[in-house]
Amino acid sequence: MALVTGIPAPLTPVSAARLLVLRNFIVYRSAWKLFLTGFLEPLLYLFSIGIGVGQLIDGFEFHGEQVPYATFVAPAMLATSAFNGALLDSTFNVFFKLKYEKLYDQMLATPLSTGDIARGEITWGLMRGSVYSAAFLLVMVAMGLVESWWALLALPATVLIAFAFSAVCMALTTWMKSWQDFDKITLAQMPLFLFSATFFPVEAFGNGVLRWIVEATPLFRGVVLCRELTTGVVTWESAVSVVYLVVMGIVGLLVVRRRLDTLLLT
Amino acid sequence: MISARGLRKSFGDFEAVKGIDVEVRRGEAFGFLGPNGAGKSSTMRMIASVSPVSSGELRILGMDPATDGPAIRGRLGVCPQEDTLDNELSVFDNLYIYGRYFGIDRATCRDRAHELLEFAQITDKAKAKVENLSGGMKRRLTIARSLINSPDLLLLDEPTTGLDPQARHVLWDQLFRLKQAGVTLVITTHYMDEAEQLCDRLVVMDKGLIAAEGSPRELIDAHSTREVAELRFGVGEHEALAEKVEDLGERVEVLPDRLLVYSDKGEEVVTAVLERGLQPIATLVRRSTLEDVFLRLTGRSLAD
Ligand SMILES: Nc1ncnc2c1ncn2[C@@H]1O[C@H](COP(=O)(O)OP(=O)(O)OP(=O)(O)O)[C@@H](O)[C@H]1O
Ligand SMILES: [Mg+2]
Numbered sequence: 210m211a212l213v214t215g216i217p218a219p220l221t222p223v224s225a226a227r228l229l230v231l232r233n234f235i236v237y238r239s240a241w242k243l244f245l246t247g248f249l250e251p252l253l254y255l256f257s258i259g260i261g262v263g264q265l266i267d268g269f270e271f272h273g274e275q276v277p278y279a280t281f282v283a284p285a286m287l288a289t290s291a292f293n294g295a296l297l298d299s300t301f302n303v304f305f306k307l308k309y310e311k312l313y314d315q316m317l318a319t320p321l322s323t324g325d326i327a328r329g330e331i332t333w334g335l336m337r338g339s340v341y342s343a344a345f346l347l348v349m350v351a352m353g354l355v356e357s358w359w360a361l362l363a364l365p366a367t368v369l370i371a372f373a374f375s376a377v378c379m380a381l382t383t384w385m386k387s388w389q390d391f392d393k394i395t396l397a398q399m400p401l402f403l404f405s406a407t408f409f410p411v412e413a414f415g416n417g418v419l420r421w422i423v424e425a426t427p428l429f430r431g432v433v434l435c436r437e438l439t440t441g442v443v444t445w446e447s448a449v450s451v452v453y454l455v456v457m458g459i460v461g462l463l464v465v466r467r468r469l470d471t472l473l474l475t
Numbered sequence: 476m477i478s479a480r481g482l483r484k485s486f487g488d489f490e491a492v493k494g495i496d497v498e499v500r501r502g503e504a505f506g507f508l509g510p511n512g513a514g515k516s517s518t519m520r521m522i523a524s525v526s527p528v529s530s531g532e533l534r535i536l537g538m539d540p541a542t543d544g545p546a547i548r549g550r551l552g553v554c555p556q557e558d559t560l561d562n563e564l565s566v567f568d569n570l571y572i573y574g575r576y577f578g579i580d581r582a583t584c585r586d587r588a589h590e591l592l593e594f595a596q597i598t599d600k601a602k603a604k605v606e607n608l609s610g611g612m613k614r615r616l617t618i619a620r621s622l623i624n625s626p627d628l629l630l631l632d633e634p635t636t637g638l639d640p641q642a643r644h645v646l647w648d649q650l651f652r653l654k655q656a657g658v659t660l661v662i663t664t665h666y667m668d669e670a671e672q673l674c675d676r677l678v679v680m681d682k683g684l685i686a687a688e689g690s691p692r693e694l695i696d697a698h699s700t701r702e703v704a705e706l707r708f709g710v711g712e713h714e715a716l717a718e719k720v721e722d723l724g725e726r727v728e729v730l731p732d733r734l735l736v737y738s739d740k741g742e743e744v745v746t747a748v749l750e751r752g753l754q755p756i757a758t759l760v761r762r763s764t765l766e767d768v769f770l771r772l773t774g775r776s777l778a779d
Contacts, residue, residue, distance in 0.1 A: 216549065217578035217624075224578070232572050236563045315559035317525050319576035320545040474525060475486070 222328060225321055229329025230336065233298070247294050248341045251286040252348065258408060259283055269410050272442045276356075283354040284363070284439040285407035288431035290345045291367040292402075294338030295375035300394055303330060303382045313473055323469035327462055331375045338371025339364075349439065357441025366438055366451075370431040373454040376461025377427075383468035405429040406436075427457055476501050476628055476659045477522055481531035484517045491517040493683035494531065504650070504660040506670045506677030508765060510773075513680040515663040516556050519632045522661065523553045536628065549577055552626030556633050556663075558617045560605045566616060567592065567601040574623040587623050594649065595619035610637045618646065622653075629653065631662045635669060647672055667765035679769055686772040691765055698771045699763035700725055702741035706734045706748060707757040716753065723747050728770055737767070 220228070237244055263278035271281060306312040313326050346363060349355050378394070385391065405428040414420035423429055434450040437443045477499035484492040492514040499505045507515045520526035521533060524540035524547045533540055535547050561569050570591055574584035592598040595615035600608060608616065614637050621629060631650075635643045650673060654660055664670055670677050671691045679686045679694070687694055704724070708716055710732075717729050724738035736744045741760035748755065 217580070219545065219549070220576075220578045228572070228575050231575070232561070232564070235568055235572065310562060311557070311559045312561060314525075314555070315561065315573070316576060318523060318548065318551075318553040318555065318559070319573065320549040320578065321576050322545060474527060 220320060220325070222325065225325035226329040226332045228321075229316075229326065230333050233333045244337075247297050247337070248290065248344055250293060251290040251341075251345060254289070255279070255283055255286045255348075259286065262408075271410065271436065271440060272444060274440065274442050276440055279352075280354050280356065280440065281410075281436070282408060283349050283352075284435035285405070285432045287342055287345050287349065287363065287367060287439070288370055288405075288428065288435045289402060289407065290341040291338040291370040292374050292428055292431065294341040295334045295371040296378050296394070296398065297334075298337055299330065299334040299375045299379040300382050300391060303379050304385050304388075304391070307383070307472070313469065317473055323473065324466050326469060327379070327465040331372065331379060331458075331462055331465065334375030334379065335368060335371040338375065339368045342367030342371070355439050357439065359438045359441045359443055363435050363438040366431075366434050369451065369454045369458070370434070373427060373431075373457040373461065376458045376465060378461075380461045380464040380468065383465065383472060401426060401428045405432045407432060427454070430454060476536060477505075477661070478534045479518075479522075479531065480533075482518070482521065482528060482533055483530045484514070484521060484526065485529045490529075491683055492521075492529075495678075495680070495683075495685050497678065497685075499659065499661060501659055502654070502657055503675045504654050504662065504673050506674035507661070507663040507680050508665065508667065508670045508677050508769070509663075509680035510665060510769075512682075514683040515680055516632055518680075519556075519630055519661070519663060523551060523555075523630055524548050549624065550627045552621035552624065552629040554618050554621040554629075554631045554634055556636075558613045560613060560617060560620075562605050564605065565602050566597060566605060566608065569605060569616065570620055570623060573620050577624040579624060584623070591619040591622060594622070596645075611639060611642055614638055615642065615646075626658065628659045628661065631660065633663055633665070635664070635666065643669075667769070670765055677765075679765075679772055681769075681773045687768065694765060694768045695763050697768075699767040700737040701739040701763060702737075703761055703763055703767060704736040704738065704741040704744040704748075705757075705759040705761065706736065706745075706753075706755040707732065708734070708753075708755050719751065719753065720744075720748055726771075735767070735770070737763070 259279040259282035263282070266278045268275055268277040269281050316326055317323070343364060381394070404423060405426060406423065411420060411423055411429070414423050430450040430453045434447050437447050477497060479495060479497040481494045481496065482492060483490065483494050495518065507518060509515050517526065521528055521540070522535060524535065524544040527541065536550055538547050540547055561572065564572060567588055570588035571584050574587055592601055595618065597612050597616060600612065605613065605616070618631070618634055635646055638646065650660060662673055674691060676690050678688045687698060689697065706720070713729050713734050717727050717734055720734065720736055721727050723744045724736040726737040728735040738744045745758045745760060
């Protein structure tokens with residue numbers, strides 16, 4: 210039997226994450242139809258609400274600029290597609306691998322560490338969200354819903370959104386005990402989607418506490434970030450959003466790693 | 476290869492490993508023999524550098540698992556007690572991806588995967604999903620997978636549990652060859668025949684402690700007689716009859732279904748039993764095994 214000659218060089222964090230992505234890629238290669246569904250939802254909302262309801266509404270004022278309704282809704286759906294895509298893999302699938310498949314136990318028998326697993330899985334969630342967003346952005350361009358060259362930065366922005374949600378949702382998933390617990394995620398997902406200034410401006414919440422709360426939620430940060438970039442009305446709010454999402458992602462990543470340590474290295 | 480001193484493992488208040496000293500030398504086959512819950516798997520997981528040591532000292536391949544985990548694991552092959560295969564991948568991809576986790580390049584991984592499919596005798600299942608394999612095939616795949624990185628040290632936690640007798644013998648033969656090729660083996664088992672066949676040296680573990688250590692032959696010589704006469708009587712009679720045969724051997728063990736009389740001359744024991752007018756339903760004279768050593772050391776049989 211041929212022997213593996215010499216000891217392979219230790220994996221760098223980047224190559225380790227690439228291996229986890231490769232593993233997930235091989236799994237999805239034979240189930241690519243599953244991959245499509247996550248993309249459809251925001252697209253349907255864009256057509257039904259953005260275009261459909263847009264026939265009845267002139268548009269909204271955004272940072273003092275008048276924007277047609279579809280142009281207003283589209284960036285929100287762009288952020289949502291990153292959000293949805295990131296959630297798909299970092300919740301149910303991670304739970305399945307962690308509790309039932311014991312996939313991470315298998316990986317920990319190799320030189321891979323819990324940090325590698327955290328980074329790899331979050332990267333995959335991030336990539337899935339980003340792929341959806343990239344496709345969505347193309348649809349927006351094709352439909353003339355993009356008004357500025359700033360929109361080029363919308364792509365990295367969605368990567369950031371996908372990173373932040375992928376990390377935090379994976380972290381939350383490590384506390385899940387049963388499939389029922391995922392109702393809580395669905396319960397949080399719906400209001401986040403509906404009230405993050407997705408379909409109407411945040412001014413609708415008045416000037417009180419409620420608006421402050423909405424402005425502090427993560428999907429809202431993603432939505433304004435995308436909206437400022439695709440409409441070209443960029444303000445300091447984008448900077449706030451970027452910092453917010455970066456911090457959220459990093460905290461999520463660190464928590465995931467610590468949780469995997471406690472759960473798996475017993 | 477492995478050196479443990481005062482090694483302990485606790486889970487909360489419960490101490491699964493209560494201070495053991497183990498020394499495994501390069502190229503030998505070393506066994507942990509013990510009943511359920513003895514702490515074998517807990518010890519193996521510490522050696523595999525996935526379970527932090529609670530206290531005591533542990534060095535593997537000269538390194539400290541607490542700080543050099545990835546480097547140690549890169550040189551280990553691990554076959555865990557429960558198969559941890561990737562059910563979402565094909566049989567071939569299971570081997571291939573696992574090899575990649577070690578940082579082995581694509582081409583070598585592919586070659587190794589093909590070789591190991593042969594090794595596990597599941598080449599025809601290469602494209603099948605793991606879910607569709609039989610239990611024994613999964614076990615063989617797990618064992619094959621542990622060899623993907625040509626490990627220096629192979630840890631096998633109950634490797635043959637779930638294999639049919641023929642597959643077991645094939646595996647023993649394969650493990651023997653690996654040993655000849657210089658791979659150090661550490662095996663846990665509750666099959667004494669497996670331990671006798673495979674292990675140069677072993678420890679008998681019970682309730683988190685080491686009850687005895689040595690080669691199978693040494694252990695048998697030290698803790699048992701050459702032969703054993705097994706006497707089977709009617710249900711419930713064994714306890715009462717024990718004292719009637721007590722003087723015939725060095726020692727008598729009462730099991731629920733039979734009496735074991737330890738003597739260097741088993742046949743003479745059986746003759747004497749019959750001469751006393753006792754009428755066992757069945758008798759058997761056999762050589763002492765590690766099972767007897769275990770019975771002697773712990774007062775319980777391995778199957779408990
Ligand atoms: N993660 C854990 N948390 C709590 N207790 C544990 C854990 N792992 C093992 N134990 C306990 O430690 C003891 C030793 O378990 P271990 O798995 O090491 O035994 P074993 O010798 O491998 O037994 P078996 O032959 O059944 O595999 C058992 O009582 C078990 O319940
Ligand atoms: Mg065990």
